[in-house]
Amino acid sequence: MSGKADPRPAGDGTTSRARLDRGRGALGPALELVHTGRAPTRAVLTAELGVTRATAGAVAAELEALGLIRVDARPGAAAGSQGRPSHRLEVDEEGPVVLAAQVHADGFRAALVGLGGRIVATTPSCEAVDADPAKVLGAAVDAGADLLRRTGRRCVGAGLAVPSAVTAPEGLALNPLHLAWPVGAPVREIFAERVRAAGVDGPAFAANDVNAAALAEHRHGAxxxxxxxxxxxxxxxxxxxxxxxxxxxxxxxxxxxxxxxxxxxxxxxxxxxxxxxxxxxxxxxxxxxxxxxxxxxxxxxxxxxxxxxxxxxxxxxxxxxxxxxxxxxxxxxxxxxxxxxxxxxxxxxxxxxxxxxxxxxxxxxxxxxxxxxxxxxxxxxxxxxxLDHNSLVGAAELAWQPVLDDPLAALSGR
Known part of the structure; x- marks a missing residue:
């Protein structure tokens, strides 16, 4: 989508569809703005995207139809303010989630994380780490899959944070020094296999735990x-x-x-x-x-x-x-x-x-x-x-990224 304003007035259904077609390239940037709290209203979204108010409205409506955000068309006006308040935008708290897992030297934990970096559900921390990464990652994924079954939430991906340098794109843990795992363990591949075996939808990713924490803090925290x-x-x-x-x-x-x-x-x-x-x-x-x-x-x-x-x-x-x-x-x-x-x-x-x-x-x-x-x-x-559990939230950010890049393709298979 170009950043130029649309000079044509709103009209019939054909015009609305054309506007939405032009706006689809802005779905990802718009979702990221809402996801990170940088576009709390449609007016801010319009300004940040550099589009007309009508196009921003079409983009917001499409994201709402995908179950990703909510649009409040009748927000209350702040005391002393003048004029009609802009539509409020926020992530849909009942929308899809991703499965996140974190492994550290003293245990592991799994969670479900929604847009906005919000932890929807989490397991207690397991305080034992086996020397076999497949057993640990399998247990973490099973715990997350159990959360999905109990909450009934739609899952769109999975992310893993581990205390090791992780190569890209192979996903090898090169120095899991405090885990007693073999050097070069293919953690991304193992994690992805366990995710598929557990029937969890969406792609799977893996990264170093502090990288994940930094990503989460940059988007949602300090x-x-x-x-x-x-x-x-x-x-x-x-x-x-x-x-x-x-x-x-x-x-x-x-x-x-x-x-x-x-x-x-x-x-x-x-x-x-x-x-x-x-x-x-x-x-x-x-x-x-x-x-x-x-x-x-x-x-x-x-x-x-x-x-x-x-x-x-x-x-x-x-x-x-x-x-x-x-x-x-x-x-x-x-x-x-x-x-x-x-x-x-x-x-x-x-x-x-x-x-x-x-x-x-x-x-x-x-x-x-x-x-x-x-x-x-x-x-x-x-x-x-x-942020509490910022490595978990960051692991979730890895899995949310394809949705932020192209919400329509990620959620509807287009």
Whole structure:
């Protein structure tokens, strides 16, 4: 669809059909605007698409007919406002969903996620991960399929987030270090096979968990509105990073970009799984905090949960306080190097790093500003990730993408 206004007045059914035909190229962009909350009204949609009000109305009506959005033609006017309020647009809460699964070192979880990044239903976290990826992914898909049966929702795809670099387009997990899975496990293929076997409709996708989290936060959370967004998170073990450049997830030539966990932040530090020493991966994750504080990991709860609770409940203990400061300094050193290289306009932190930021934001920001060239010129905003289960939501975004690209083709088979 061209962005030019339609000079012809609304007329008979032939004119309406012609307008809709011209507008079909705008269905995907329109859906993405509503999906990300950037077009709450038809007036905003009209302006963002650069089309006439009538064409925007036809596009919105088509998306509503597909069961993707709802159009409120009679919204209440705000107090003190003048004129007729514009039609309100929102995702259809009863519309289709995608099946999302996340695997991490301490378990896995499945969920159903609708448009707008809304989690419709979720399973409890399973706290065991088998060394055979087929068993884990099969169990996650079965749990998600059970949610679909119980809710009766239409499924249009499936997405998987795993704590490993994942090649594109093959979908191989190249470094599932904390899962005891074989290097190069074909996780996308295994996941897709289990999805088909469970009778779940739609294509299946797989990605690194922090990449998925960054995508979700950029569309629905703390990263919304950023152009060049850096996301760094601890997960349950290790440290991962992701980059959104000019609004698009940057994965490199084969899906392996931004392995930030293997930046050296303590040259004399702990041996890393990659063969080096003092990497962010082993110097600033939950196990590192527990170890630095002299605490043995307990049998109850994930390492991430134990580390978060240690800071929240015992930060006044001088040993815990010192350990947290050491992790903040190492994290800040790593972030400063990334700022020098990438020059992001926003940084968001997840997992234990979010807790460290909340606990002592001034210290972390000071380290980044002091150690980075661009930080000294005004500072880079450092924010906490804001979405619960953002890797799950991001896994769902992978599966929603074909619908966002072409809603008509994805849902009607045209």
């Amino acid at each position: 990263g919304r509105g950023a152009r060049d967004l850096l996301c760094v998170a601890t997960g349950h073990r290790g440290v991962g990073g992701a980059l959104v450049l000019d609004g698009r997830l940057h994965t490199g030539s084969s899906g392996l970009a931004l392995e930030v966990g293997h930046l050296t932040v303590n040259p004399e530090g702990r041996p890393c799984h990659c063969g080096s020493r003092g990497c962010l991966d082993v110097e600033a994750d939950p196990l590192a905090l527990l170890t630095t504080a002299g605490r043995e990991p307990g049998p109850e709860g994930s390492l991430l949960q134990q580390a978060n609770e240690l800071i929240r409940e015992e930060y006044a203990d001088p040993v815990v306080h010192t350990a947290a400061e050491a992790l903040i300094d190492r994290l800040g050193l790593g972030l400063a190097g990334l700022v020098n290289i990438l020059n992001p306009d926003r940084i968001i932190l997840g997992g234990l790093h979010r807790t460290l930021l909340d606990t002592d934001p001034d210290r972390l920001r000071a380290v980044v500003a002091d150690r980075s060239l661009w930080g000294r010129s005004g500072g880079v905003p450092i924010l906490a990730c804001s």
